[in-house]
Amino acid sequence: MVQLNTGFTLFLSLLVEAVPFLLIGVAFSSLLLFFVDDRQLVGILPKNPLFGALVGSLIGVLFPVCECGNVPVARRLIVQGAPTAVSIGFLLAAPTINPVVFWATWVAFKGQPEIVFMRVGFTLLIATTIGWVFSHQADIGPFLQESVERSRFRGRGGETSAASPAETDTPALLQGGTFLAGELGGSFQLDTPVAQRLVANPVIEQSVASKFELALENMVRELRELGAVLVFGSAIAATVQVAIPRETILSLGQGVVSSIVAMMVLAAVVSICSTVDSFFALSFAATFTSGSLVAFLIFGPMIDLKNIGLLLTVFKGRAVFYLFGLAALMSFALSLFVNLYIG
Amino acid sequence: MTQRPSGQLFGQPLDRVATAVMFLVALVIVAMLSFGSQTLPRVRSFSWQNRPVSTDDVAFLLTFNQPMDPQSVEENLRIEPNLSGKVSWAGRRMAYTLDLPAPYGETYELLLPNAQALTGQEGFQPFISEFKSRDRAFAYVGAEGDEAGRLILFNLTKREKTLLTPEGQLVLDFQPYPERDRILFSAVNAATDVDRAATAQLYSVTTGLGSELGSRSNFLLGAGQLSAVPRWQFWRRQASTEAGTTELILDNQDYQNLNFDLSPDGETIVVQRVSQDNPADFGQWVLQAGQPARKLDTEPGGEFRIAPDSQSLLLQQGKGTAILSLEPESEAAEDDANGQDRDTLIDFLPDYGLTLDIASDGSAAALVNFNQDDPDRRFTQTLFLVSNRGEEKPLLDTDGTIISAQFNEDNKLLYSLITQVVREEVADGGYADEESYPSESNPPEGNLSESNSPESNPPENNGESNYENTYEDSYRTSAYLAAVNIETGEAQKLIELPPQSQIEIDLAPDGLAILFDETLAEDPQISPSDTSQYDGPSHRLWLLPLFSTLEERRNGEPVSLPPTPLDIAGRHPLWLP
Numbered sequence: 001m002v003q004l005n006t007g008f009t010l011f012l013s014l015l016v017e018a019v020p021f022l023l024i025g026v027a028f029s030s031l032l033l034f035f036v037d038d039r040q041l042v043g044i045l046p047k048n049p050l051f052g053a054l055v056g057s058l059i060g061v062l063f064p065v066c067e068c069g070n071v072p073v074a075r076r077l078i079v080q081g082a083p084t085a086v087s088i089g090f091l092l093a094a095p096t097i098n099p100v101v102f103w104a105t106w107v108a109f110k111g112q113p114e115i116v117f118m119r120v121g122f123t124l125l126i127a128t129t130i131g132w133v134f135s136h137q138a139d140i141g142p143f144l145q146e147s148v149e150r151s152r153f154r155g156r157g158g159e160t161s162a163a164s165p166a167e168t169d170t171p172a173l174l175q176g177g178t179f180l181a182g183e184l185g186g187s188f189q190l191d192t193p194v195a196q197r198l199v200a201n202p203v204i205e206q207s208v209a210s211k212f213e214l215a216l217e218n219m220v221r222e223l224r225e226l227g228a229v230l231v232f233g234s235a236i237a238a239t240v241q242v243a244i245p246r247e248t249i250l251s252l253g254q255g256v257v258s259s260i261v262a263m264m265v266l267a268a269v270v271s272i273c274s275t276v277d278s279f280f281a282l283s284f285a286a287t288f289t290s291g292s293l294v295a296f297l298i299f300g301p302m303i304d305l306k307n308i309g310l311l312l313t314v315f316k317g318r319a320v321f322y323l324f325g326l327a328a329l330m331s332f333a334l335s336l337f338v339n340l341y342i343g
Numbered sequence: 344m345t346q347r348p349s350g351q352l353f354g355q356p357l358d359r360v361a362t363a364v365m366f367l368v369a370l371v372i373v374a375m376l377s378f379g380s381q382t383l384p385r386v387r388s389f390s391w392q393n394r395p396v397s398t399d400d401v402a403f404l405l406t407f408n409q410p411m412d413p414q415s416v417e418e419n420l421r422i423e424p425n426l427s428g429k430v431s432w433a434g435r436r437m438a439y440t441l442d443l444p445a446p447y448g449e450t451y452e453l454l455l456p457n458a459q460a461l462t463g464q465e466g467f468q469p470f471i472s473e474f475k476s477r478d479r480a481f482a483y484v485g486a487e488g489d490e491a492g493r494l495i496l497f498n499l500t501k502r503e504k505t506l507l508t509p510e511g512q513l514v515l516d517f518q519p520y521p522e523r524d525r526i527l528f529s530a531v532n533a534a535t536d537v538d539r540a541a542t543a544q545l546y547s548v549t550t551g552l553g554s555e556l557g558s559r560s561n562f563l564l565g566a567g568q569l570s571a572v573p574r575w576q577f578w579r580r581q582a583s584t585e586a587g588t589t590e591l592i593l594d595n596q597d598y599q600n601l602n603f604d605l606s607p608d609g610e611t612i613v614v615q616r617v618s619q620d621n622p623a624d625f626g627q628w629v630l631q632a633g634q635p636a637r638k639l640d641t642e643p644g645g646e647f648r649i650a651p652d653s654q655s656l657l658l659q660q661g662k663g664t665a666i667l668s669l670e671p672e673s674e675a676a677e678d679d680a681n682g683q684d685r686d687t688l689i690d691f692l693p694d695y696g697l698t699l700d701i702a703s704d705g706s707a708a709a710l711v712n713f714n715q716d717d718p719d720r721r722f723t724q725t726l727f728l729v730s731n732r733g734e735e736k737p738l739l740d741t742d743g744t745i746i747s748a749q750f751n752e753d754n755k756l757l758y759s760l761i762t763q764v765v766r767e768e769v770a771d772g773g774y775a776d777e778e779s780y781p782s783e784s785n786p787p788e789g790n791l792s793e794s795n796s797p798e799s800n801p802p803e804n805n806g807e808s809n810y811e812n813t814y815e816d817s818y819r820t821s822a823y824l825a826a827v828n829i830e831t832g833e834a835q836k837l838i839e840l841p842p843q844s845q846i847e848i849d850l851a852p853d854g855l856a857i858l859f860d861e862t863l864a865e866d867p868q869i870s871p872s873d874t875s876q877y878d879g880p881s882h883r884l885w886l887l888p889l890f891s892t893l894e895e896r897r898n899g900e901p902v903s904l905p906p907t908p909l910d911i912a913g914r915h916p917l918w919l920p
Binding site for chain 2: 138257325329330336339340342
């Protein structure tokens with residue numbers, strides 16, 4: 001009974017800390033749809049693979065905040081002909097490299113500010129490197145899902161004629177959306193609208209009133225979707241703290257390697273949104289090594305179960321495997337470095 | 344998503360590069376695992392590193408890079424000079440709560456040469472750090488030459504004197520702000536103001552000690568500090584100001600400013616004011632930052648003092664003391680309830696006419712009962728300790744007056760300045776009753792009939808008649824300073840003070856010494872009703888140490904020690920917090 005009480009207190013405190021940031025993140029992401037026209041952006045992106053990957057990692061500052069919103073945007077970028085390095089950099093870094101996530105992490109880890117900087121720095125490093133690796137594939141086509149691949153080429157054609165490609169793309173888009181809903185099953189029905197805006201930003205071309213309505217709708221939908229994941233994640237975090245004996249957690253959390261592996265598995269399974277995952281990580285701060293916290297914070301936003309589902313709507317299995325493998329290995333290597341040499 | 348026959352795809356450049364990079368990273372991991380060793384456990388941050396510590400700083404934090412074995416840390420932790428305290432843990436953080444505030448003006452060294460990590464990992468990176476307590480500093484009103492009447496800051500640690508107010512301004516009273524960066528004072532213009540007290544205005548002046556605080560947010564300091572202003576809040580950082588910048592707080596346009604009190608949080612000032620035109624328009628005004636001054640709507644009162652919570656006022660009204668709320672909100676609530684525009688009366692203590700001091704934690708107050716209800720003791724005063732639970736405890740009686748009382752830093756001792764009546768003959772004989780405390784020197788019952796005979800009976804005496812007695816032939820009052828233990832009620836006489844018309848004492852914030860002023864030349868022209876003190880005789884400041892050993896301090900048992908003259912001509916000394 002006492003444990004249940006403690007668990008519930010932990011659960012609520014996690015939730016209370018995280019919900020404001022989730023609200024800000026969702027509002028921010030929806031409002032940004034108004035102002036940023038990714039099609040204009042594509043035209044000015046650098047072509048140099050390394051620099052492009054870095055820029056791609058950094059444009060998260062301008063874009064929707066959470067890892068759940070970045071896959072559709074990355075897909076829009078790919079379809080509209082942005083360099084692969086930029087798209088991949090964006091895909092991996094955007095959930096972490098943005099003001100709301102930075103702020104939330106800072107609030108959570110005020111006592112260990114180096115974790116905040118390591119999170120940002122390592123994410124940039126990994127995203128840029130993977131972007132650079134992917135840039136070696138001059139034509140990314142063979143690694144894309146066929147629906148994306150088809151709309152991509154049409155998109156390219158549209159780009160040269162300087163017409164709006166979004167409208168011509170719409171039928172292909174809708175197809176993609178239906179496919180997504182079928183793929184993920186009933187639990188992710190809410191993704192259907194996300195799928196509908198996979199390629200084109202649905203807001204840009206609308207009147208102000210309907211833009212606002214769309215943004216509001218987007219906000220409510222994301223909040224319901226991500227809120228559910230947050231509640232679920234908080235429950236897991238609270239349960240882990242209460243149910244598993246402290247000695248077990250401590251011995252797991254203090255091992256140089258075991259702590260990192262544990263936190264990376266946790267990150268992939270829990271799929272908690274990057275705006276609030278720092279609070280989740282904070283609840284492990286007293287018992288887990290710093291490196292493992294960093295691993296959780298950099299790996300979680302890049303790859304998790306929910307994300308893999310979304311990634312598979314864009315990339316083929318092998319590309320997702322490379323993304324996953326590279327991200328996991330590099331996160332592990334950097335976290336190990338932190339544990340061994342920084343502490 | 345299922346693997347296709349790879350002939351067509353596995354030859355893609357991405358496959359090759361990705362595989363190569365993954366292999367490389369895996370190799371690096373293996374290398375790190377086989378050659379690397381975990382970093383040594385170490386102290387990550389120390390919350391008092393290189394910053395001035397005040398008596399408000401009761402604890403510091405040590406944060407480690409990994410969970411430590413508490414016992415090994417506690418055994419190895421040393422502070423030099425020693426500061427005893429208690430240890431508590433939360434995860435990787437250790438808090439060390441001092442038993443007694445760190446004495447001011449010292450540099451301390453924190454050493455942790457060895458400790459054991461909880462994982463059993465061998466080794467520890469030794470930790471050495473320094474921290475300082477605030478400089479000992481006090482302010483006083485100068486009493487000599489062109490310093491006369493000016494507010495002067497004296498840094499006792501560095502032996503530096505700073506003149507804060509300009510020449511031509513005569514400072515009447517002052518009180519430092521809690522962060523010691525400013526001092527609130529009342530002053531008159533020496534050149535033009537004829538009726539001086541009537542034209543006093545309130546000012547604040549910077550002490551230049553703010554820079555000491557500013558260094559708290561120094562960027563070079565370790566991370567994760569518990570400072571008043573976190574270093575990332577750069578917009579809140581205090582600019583270190585030069586000493587001596589004066590700012591007008593309250594003018595004398597329509598009202599004379601008589602007495603004032605500054606709240607312990609520095610946010611509220613209560614001023615006793617009387618209208619320039621209408622003497623009946625008299626009362627206490629409340630000044631709060633960002634709000635116009637408002638008059639407290641209550642019965643007229645006398646002495647007043649803001650409570651340590653900075654939200655209530657103790658005001659002498661009639662023969663008792665009223666406790667009033669200073670919060671405008673509660674005033675509004677009262678309006679709604681009664682339809683009356685009255686400030687909220689929280690409590691009324693009918694027996695006590697004077698509040699001398701309130702414990703810093705608000706647990707008790709030192710009050711004076713003038714014994715008006717007891718005909719046998721009409722002309723004595725009793726020092727009472729009244730707790731916030733309503734317990735009243737008489738601490739000592741005197742046939743003279745209880746001038747002031749101050750709680751020490753842990754509210755266990757009450758330093759009281761008391762006068763008693765002595766017969767001149769006895770005084771010549773070297774204070775024969777030196778060891779007898781006032782409670783024992785009450786006039787015996789039945790002697791009242793002989794009160795015309797000075798030899799046989801001390802005169803009846805109360806606050807008003809003290810000073811007359813001072814100048815009578817056979818009787819005078821002598822003042823002494825006593826430390827009263829509020830638990831046991833035992834009083835320890837610390838020093839006899841020379842007879843003089845006015846004396847003020849102030850206890851250092853770290854509780855180690857008392858400052859007092861001495862009137863050097865007895866001038867028969869001077870009487871307490873005379874307001875022109877600054878033209879009066881020269882004054883000198885003294886420092887009275889209270890403890891000779893650490894043991895005495897820890898037990899809260901001050902001893903009688905000889906005071907040191909400070910060779911400073913001044914009066915009304917007050918320590919900066």
